[in-house]
Amino acid sequence: MPTGRPAVFLDRDDTLIANRTLPEVAGVRRGDLCDPDRVRLLPGAAEGCRLLSESGLVLVVVTNQGVVARGGGTLDDVRRTNDRLRDLLSDPARPGASMIAAVYACPFHPEGAVERFAREHPWRKPSGGMVRAASIELGIDLPTSWMIGDSARDIEAAVDAGVPRDSTILLDERAPDILSAALYVLAARAAGGEQSTVTLSLDRPGAFENERVRETVIATANALAERTGMELVEVLLDASGLRATLSGPKVVALGFGAELRRLTNGWHKARHGSNLWPEPPDVHRGGDDA
Ligand SMILES: [Mg+2]
Structure with a gap:
């Protein structure tokens, strides 16, 4: 105990x-x-x-x-x-x-x-x-x-x-x-049983018309789950964005979504010059250059 x-x-x-x-x-x-x-x-x-x-x-x-x-x-x-x-x-x-x-x-x-x-x-x-x-x-x-x-x-x-x-x-x-x-x-x-979902909305509708973008998002999601030990139950893409379901409480899905957003934004920005998903408000940075 x-x-x-x-x-x-x-x-x-x-x-x-x-x-x-x-x-x-x-x-x-x-x-x-x-x-x-x-x-x-x-x-x-x-x-x-x-x-x-x-x-x-x-x-x-x-x-x-x-x-x-x-x-x-x-x-x-x-x-x-x-x-x-x-x-x-x-x-x-x-x-x-x-x-x-x-x-x-x-x-x-x-x-x-x-x-x-x-x-x-x-x-x-x-x-x-x-x-x-x-x-x-x-x-x-x-x-x-x-x-x-x-x-x-x-x-x-x-x-x-x-x-x-x-x-x-x-x-x-x-x-x-x-x-x-x-x-x-x-x-x-994350204790077994409970499942939770996270959604990410595309910055620009139509980004998923590019098959390479869709494949990369799915592959990155699977790799992230594999690497961290998170259980990714399902990941769905549609014209407006992504919906991922994971084992564990809501905070697990939120964390997964945050890191997936960051990883795929980095990839998309390097190849297409723009983010795939809007970044969250940049708070809590500190210092003069915040
Ligand atoms: Mg140190």
């Missing part, structure tokens, strides 16, 4: 928000991000978090911030930066609240310059201290929880604390961002 709620633990830098790809700033060490104005959500982060949250998972960020030990920022800078992240991931279902239930940050680093923080610490990933602390403070059931991160130490921290290794996702080509990773989580959590 689970003793608490399942969570998905999320790494912060280069998982939820850009870090290594940000333009360099004079005087700031590459990889250090301690400025709320530089917080930019990565593609798929907001949509992926929404799907994970809707599927009943508690979202918890666990992040190493050795920048504090190095003297590149203060605890307050880290807190303000994390607050900005939480604001960008506001919860559409709960006005004023964030989808991120909590952020755990570890300011320690053994090679730090700030004496107070210049040591190893059980919270510092790959140790599982932050995940353990969250499980106690937020009532999280670790055996039914997940971890998504871009680094091996994210995975090891979760496993160290008691998250099953099978429930960890290292961002890679298979799952390059949180939206992609969320599909694997949703597929694994």
Whole structure:
């Protein structure tokens, strides 16, 4: 019997928000991000978090911030930066609240310059201290929880604390961002029996008159289901768009539709210069260029 709620633990830098790809700033060490104005959500982060949250998972960020030990920022800078992240991931279902239930940050680093923080610490990933602390403070059931991160130490921290290794996702080509990773989580959590549907409406009627377009959409849908373990019951195309039925609750179908839209839009844009389906409103990007 689970003793608490399942969570998905999320790494912060280069998982939820850009870090290594940000333009360099004079005087700031590459990889250090301690400025709320530089917080930019990565593609798929907001949509992926929404799907994970809707599927009943508690979202918890666990992040190493050795920048504090190095003297590149203060605890307050880290807190303000994390607050900005939480604001960008506001919860559409709960006005004023964030989808991120909590952020755990570890300011320690053994090679730090700030004496107070210049040591190893059980919270510092790959140790599982932050995940353990969250499980106690937020009532999280670790055996039914997940971890998504871009680094091996994210995975090891979760496993160290008691998250099953099978429930960890290292961002890679298979799952390059949180939206992609969320599909694997949703597929694994989808209980049998229930079915749900998602529809996508074409941006321009007539696009399916092109047989190659129709074939590509069907093939992409089947490949996506195969790759993620989602059970695609049926996919139907007509003149106005697509209707897909999957095993699992509505959030599974919504996630499938979101990723199918993204994949096939990318293909269609590269070949025909336009999207196949309208993109959703681009919210929650953050930063000056949002
Ligand atoms: Mg990272």
